[in-house]
Amino acid sequence: MHEPAGPPAPVDRADIEPAQSGVQRDETPDQRPESATQTPTDGEGTTTATTGAESRPIPPPEPGEGWGNIPTYLAIFGFVVLMYTLLRAYRRSAARREDRGTPREQIQGVREDAAKRGRASVDFAAAETLDMIERLSAQLDNKASRLEMLLAEADRRIDELHGLRRAAPPASHPTRDVADRAEREAPGEGADPVRSRVYEMADRGVGADEIARAVQRPRGQVDLMLALRRV
Secondary structure (H helix, E strand, O other): OOOOOOOOOOOOHHHHHHHHHHHHHHHOOOOOOOOEEEOOOOOOOOEEEEEOOEEEEEOOOOOOOHHHHHHHHHHHHHHHHHHHHHHHHHHHHHHHHHHHOOHHHHHHHHHHHHHHHHHHHHHHHHHHHHHHHHHHHHHHHHHHHHHHHHHHHHHHHHHHHHHHHHHOOOOOOHHHHHHHHHHHHOOOOOOOHHHHHHHHHHHOOOOHHHHHHHHOOOHHHHHHHHHHHHO
16 A cells, blocks of 8 residues: 655745746846856866856866976976086086196106106115115124224234243243143143134134134134134
């Protein structure tokens, strides 16, 4: 069973008045100037415009208009920045090249620097060599002075021994003097082992330099020992 229909809904008078006013505008189009108003977009996102009694949809913006040009603007901006960077780098490079001069001037500068370093090395080596020569000369002078002193001392002692020998009375028994000398020269219990070795090597015909190196004594001392032995 169906329920009985209720009373009809009341008609709003406000809904009827706009329709009547629209009919009046259609009947008298010349009495009011045409005006265009925009209404909010409908459900499909299309904007409608009313011109007089007509209303037509406004199409959406085409691609490439408005926000669609942002990639193009960004590309142009990037190109400008790149060109500015390259130009600035080129100017800096040109300034550095001007400061360094032409390639020929750079090569000449390198050669001059190498020549200066070479001269400095040669001067340093020469100075070191001269210093070493001076040190060796000083050492040789010291050794020569010491040797001269030892030789002078040996000569003095020899002269003293000769004087004592001349002042001594003549020996009545020459054989006794020879025996005493042999006894003095022969190594005994209290004899100096270095002197004995010097005498032994001298008897074998070894030179004074080799004897001095063998006994680790100065050459002057070895000469003195040999000179005293000959007295």
